[in-house]
Amino acid sequence: MRFFFYSFFFLITSLSFGQDLLITKSGDSLYVDLKTKKRFEFITYLDVGNGKIDYRIGTEKVKTYIEDYFVKFTDLMITTDGMILRSDSSLTILNYGDTVRLHEVHPSQIKSITPDYWKDQIPKSHYTYLGSFIEEQQKVLEIDRAKRYDKQFSNSGKFGEISLEEAMMTHCPIDSSAGAFILFDKGEFQYLPSGSGYFFSPGQFSRHLRIKILKPSGTRWGNWTVRSSESGNFNIMVFNLEGDVLVSEKLKAKDHYTEELVNGYYFNKMFIPDVKVGTIIDIQYLSRGMPREWQFQVEIPTLHSEISIEAIPNLRFSYSITGFHPILPIAPNRHWIAKNIPAFHGENFMSHEVNFVSKLNIQMEEASQLNISKTWEGVSKLIWDLIQPNSKNKDLRNFLEGVGALEMAPSEIIDTSFYYLKEKLKWSGVYQAVPFVSIYKPKSLGERIQAGEELNSAEMNLALAYLLEELGVRVLRVALSTRDNGILNPLYPERDKLNHLICYLPDQQIFLDLNDKYAIPGFLPENVLNHQGRIISKDSSAWIDLKTKDMKQVQQVTNITVDENFHVSASVQRRLKEYEYVEWAKVYEELQTDEAYEGTLNELYNFKIEKLNLTDEKGEHYVNQEMTLDLDDQVMVFDNELFIHPILMAEFSNNPFKSESRKYPVDFIYPIKKYYMTTITLPENAMVTSLPKPEAIKLENGFGNFTFVCSSVGNKIQVQYLMDIRKTTYTEVEYYGIKSFFDAISNKLQEQIIIAKNQG
Template identity: 25%
Template sequence: MQLKTNLKIIVLILLTNIFSTCYSQKPPEKFGKISIEAFNNNICPIDSNAHAYFIFDYGNSYFRYADTKISSDDAKSSQKGFQLFFSRHFRIKIVDTEGFSWANIEIPLYHDGDEEKIVKIKAYTYNLENDKIVKIKLEKKDVFIEETNKYWTTQKFAMPSVREGSIIEIEYTIKSDFYFNMRPWYFQKTIPILQSEYHVSIPEYFNYHHTQKGYFPIQREADSNRREITITYHQKAEGTAVKEQTYTNRYNYSENIYHYSAKEIPAFPVEGYLRTKENYLSQIEFELQSTKFPNSLMKYYTTSWEKINDNLLGNISFGKELNNASHLKNDVETLKQLDQTDFLLLNSAFNFIKDKMAWNGYKNKYATSSLSKAYKEGTGNCADINLNLTVLLRELGFDTYPVIISTQENGIIHPAHPSISRFNYVISMVKLGNDTLLMDATDPYSEINLLPIRCLNDKGRIVNNTGGSWINLMDYKPYSIIESFKLDVNNDFSINGIDEMALKGYAAYLKKKIIKKYNGITEYQSSIEKGSNDYKINELEVVGLDSTQEDLKLTLKFVQNNSIEKSNDIAFFKPVYQPFISKNPFKLEKRDYPIEFDYPYNVRQIYTISLPENFTITEIPKPLNICTPDGKMRYIYNITQLGNRISLFIMFSQSKSLFLPEEYQGLKNFYQMIVDKQNELILFKISE
C-alpha cells in the first residue's frame, strides 16, 4: 500500500512539473481562433505593397527530460537524458497571387545516428465563403520528405486551397537529441511581420552563446526559475540476490528564461550586391559552448578557435583522413614523372584532381565516408575533393593545408564567436615561397587563386598543427575586360562592327561558364542574336575557352540595323554601343546593410566610330571623370572628335569590395551618373 501511495505522489509531482512548464508561455492567439474581421482588410497594415505578411510568428525552445521512469532491464531508458524541443505557431495572410509561395512550407530536420522528429503538426487554410470561415486541413498524404544532404532532410508541404485573401495557420513541434542544434529565430523576413516572439528556456546544465544580428531592434527580457525533475528507478528482481525495488531521486535546478520580441517588422528589402540576406536579417542565434551535468565533468564544445582546430584534426572525417595517402600512390608517381616543380607542378596536380573527381553539389566540411572511396568513385562533396587535393599536394612535397569556410549563401563567420557549425565548405591552401595560393577543385573553370564565387565570403580558417589562423578569401583576382569596338556607320544607318574582347580573371571565368552551357559556339552565337533586335553576327572567334590558364578572347564581326534614329535631317545614336553598366542596380531610398562586391573591377572600353562624309557631327557628349570620396571607385568618359571620326575611351575601376550603408546614397548617385552619361547621344546632320 505504501509503494502505491509513493508512486501516486511521484506521478503527481512529475505531471505538475510538466504542465507548469508547458503552459508557462503561450502564443499570441489560440490555434484556430480566427475572426471574420481578419478577412475584411486584405492590405498589410504596415506595408500596402506586401503580397503576404505574418499576422504573428511565435516560437518556443525548451528542454524536457526524456525518460523519468527507468527500469533496470531497459538500459536505453537511462541514456537519453534531456531532449531539446522546438515549437512554432504562425499565421500568414496571403494578399495576392505573388504571395502564394509563402504557402509552401519547409521544415529542416537533422539526423546523425539519431534523428530529429516532428512530434506534432497542425496546419489549416482558412477562406471566407458566403460570410462564413471555411477551414481546410492539411492531410498527411500531402507531406513529403526530401533528402537534402547526408545530415539533413526537409519535410515539405503546400497548404491546400490557397487563394487571394487566404489565411494559413501552422503549428508544429520538433523533438531533438542534438543540443547543438537549438533553432535560430528570424524576426525579419522578406515579407512584413506584425508580431514575432521567441521564448527560450535553458536548464543551468547548458551554456549557450547568444548572438543577435540585424538592424531592426529586438526586445530582450531575461528571467530564471527553479525546476524539479523526479526520476523513478525500478529495479527488477534478479534471482535471490537482488530484490525488486523502486527508488526516486529529485533534482532541483535553475532554468534561465529568455524572451525576445519585436513588432511591426518591415520586409527585408533585397537588392543587388548582397551575398546573402542571412547576414543582415534581424535574428537571434545560439551556439552550444559547454554542458555540466550533476556528478559529471564539464564538457566543452566551442570555447576557442584553437580548440575547434584541434577537434577537426582529430575528426575521423577530416584530420584523420589527411593521414591516408595510399590510394594516391600511383598518381603521385605519375605527376612526379612530369619533371615539373613549383607552380607548374602545383597547377598540374590541381587540374589532375579536377579531371579525376566530379563534384556532386553537396557542401560539407567533412568527408562523406573515406577519401579513398570517393577518389575511386570519382565523385564526392567539396570535402572529399579538396581534402584529396590537399593530401595529393602534400605527397608531392607542397606545404598544404585545408581551409574551412562558410559559403556566401551560408553567411559570414564572426571571428569573436568560435563556432564549428557555421562552416559548411572546405578548400585547399598552399604556401609557395612568399605566396599564399587558394584552390577549389570542385569547379572545372576555377584557377589557382580564382575561387568559385560561392567561396568569396570574407575569411576562412586554416586548419594546421599550430592552432589554425584566418585567411582572407577576397580580392585575389579582379574582373578584368579590355574591349575594343570599331563601328562604321553606313548611309542606310546600319552599322558594320568589330568587337574584340580580352577577358581575364573573373570576367573570363564567368564568360567561359556561360559559353559552355551551350552546345557549341554556333548555339552560343544564336543566343546573342536572339537577345538583340536587328543584330547579325557574321563571324565569331573564341580563343582560350578550353583552358583555365589562358585568358579568354572573343572577336565578333557583326551588322546592326535600326540603332540610329532619324528625325528630318537630324540623326542621333548612343556612342556607348554596349554599356558595361546599363542600369542603376541601387533603387532603395535607404539601405541598412552593406553593399558587397565579389571582386575588384577593371573595365576598359575603346570605341572608334566612323561616319559617312555627308554626316556632319553637330554635338557630342562632354567628358566625365568622377570618383568616390575615398578614391576606391572611378569612372572616366573621354570623347574626342576629329572630322567624321569619334574616339571614345571609357574606364571603370573599383578596388574596394565592401561599402557601408552610410556610403549607399553616394554610390547610388555615382552609378546614376554613369548610366546617364552612357545614355547621352551624338547628334549629326545629314546632307544629300
C-alpha cells in the same frame, strides 16, 4: 396589402435556386406560377386584411417555406416595374412581366458589386434604392458574417483553427503594400530527458507558422523550403474563404518533397496548392535538437514572432541578437518576442541578407564531458582534431600514392592534381567544414573515395590537400562560412557557422577549391568571398582575408560603320574574363546553344546579330565573342540627324544606386574592370554636330576611376571608356561617393553622338 408582399418575399427568397417564375398582377393579388421539378405549381395570394393572409397553395412544402421565412422580412420597395425585396441575409430583385429569373445578392458578394453592375438588368425605378442598399450592406458585412458564421472560426491560435479576423483581412496592418505577411511565427524548444549524447540531441523543436496571402505577388509564399532533422514530420493546411464558407485543405504527399542533405538532415520542400489572394497557410513541424538561429525578420512583414527555449541539464548555450528591429527578452536566455517587424528590403550590391536581418543566434558554449571551446583558437583546434584522422587512413594513402605516381613536372603538380581530383571525385553539393562521420556505419574518407561515394565540400578539398602534401606542396586548411551562410564574427566564436573548408598554398599565395564547376587553380568561387576565414593548423590558427586577385573584366573593341543612307552596322570583338566569364558560362549553360544566346543578346540590347562566333577557353577563364551587328533598331534618325550611343552593351548605363542614403554597406564582391574602345566610320556626306565631352573621375584614395574620351578626326570618331573599381566594400558613410561616381558613369553613357547629313 403589406402582408401580402411579406409572404410573397419569403417564398421567393427561400427558393433562391434560380427557379423560373411567371408573375401577373391583378388588383391586390399576384398570381405566381413556380416551376419545380419540371411542372408548374399555381399559387395565389390574397390580401384579406387584419394581419392575415389567405393563400391557396399547391403543396405543403411551399406553405412551410412561407411560414419559416416570414419573420426574417426586413424591407420592401414596390415600383411600377416590380419589387426589391430584402431580408437580413439577401437582396432579391423581381420584375413583373413574362417568365423571369430571380437576381439575388448575398452579403458575401456585396463588396464586389456596385449599382453599375445592375444597370442593364433592372428597371431604372429600382436603381436609386439599390445603390443605398449596397452602401449600407458594405458597412455591416463583417458584423453580419460574424453573427452567422462564427462557428467556423476560432481565436485559439492552435494549428488548423483560423480566426474570423484573419480570414477577413484584406491588407497588412503594418504595410499596405505587402503581397503577403506572416500572422505569427512561434518556435519552442523542449528538453526531452530520453535523449543524450553529442550526436543525439536531448530535445525537440516545434514551429508553428501562419501566412496570409493578400495579392497575386504574394502567392510565391505558397512554396517553402525548410531544413530540418526530420523528414515528413510536417502538418500543413490551406484555408480559403469561399463566400461565407471557410474551406480547408490538408497538404497531400505529392505536394511535399524531401531531399536528404546529409545523414539525419533534410531539405523539406513544400509546394502548397490552391494558393490565391485571401489564402491562409498554416504550417507546423517538429525537428530534433536545438536550432542554430531564429530569424524574426524575413522578406515579408511579420506581426508576431517568438521563440522559447527550455534549459537542458549539463549544457549551456550563448545567445546573440543581430539586426535593427528591437527584440524583447521575456525571460533571460529563455524567451524572446518581436512584434510588427517590417519586411526586409535588400539593396543593390550588398552582402547576403542573413548578415542584416533581425535574428537570434544560438551557440552551444559548455557541455559536461565535452571540450567545447569559447575561443576561435579552441574552435580551430577542435576542427583540426576532426580532420586529422583521415590523413593517416590506409585506403586514402593508397589512393593518393596512385595519383602521385602520375608523371608530372614540378611546375605542373598543382594544376595536374587539381584537375585530376576535380574529374575523379564527386561532390554531393553539401557544404561542410569537417568530414562526414556516420555513427551508424563509420567509413573513412579513403573508403568513401574508393567506393565512388559523393563527398561533402570539406572532404573534396581535404583530399586535394593530402595529395599535394604527398607531392611536397605546403598546404594550409581554411575553414569559413559561405556568403549565403553569413559573415563570421571575430569576437564571437561560432563553431556551427563554419560550413566550408578550402586549401591555401602560402608559398604560391593562392587558394584552391574543387567544389565549383567553373573553378580553376587560384580562383575562388563567388560564394567563398566572404570577408575572412580561419586557418586550421596543428600548432596555431589565424584569420586570413578571403580576397581575390581576379576581377570581373570586360574588354571590347567595336567598329561601327554608318553608310550614306544612315544605315548602321558594327563588328564587335569582346572578351569576358574571370568572374565575368563565370557569369556568362552559367547563362550559356542554361541556354545551351549559340542560337539561344544570340536571341538573348538581341532582346537585351535591341540590336540584330547577323553573325556570332564564341570561343570558350575554360582553362583560362575567358570567352571570346565575335559578332556582326545590324544597329538600325538601336539608333534614331530624326530630321536628317543620326543619334547613336557609341558604347554598345555597356553595364551601368543606369545607376544601380538611386537612394539618397544607404542602410547597408556596398559589397561588389570582387574588383571590376570594364574597357571599351569604339571607332565610328562616317560616309562622305555626313558630319559630326555633337560629341560627348571628355570626363575623368576618381574614387577617394584611388580605389577606383572612370575615364571617358571622345574625339573626331576626319571621317573617324574614336571613343574610349574605362571603369576600374579596386576596392570591393564601402561603408554607409562612403555611399555618397559611390553614388556620385556611378551617377557620372550613367549620365555619360546616356549621352549620344549626333551626326548630320551634309546639305551641299
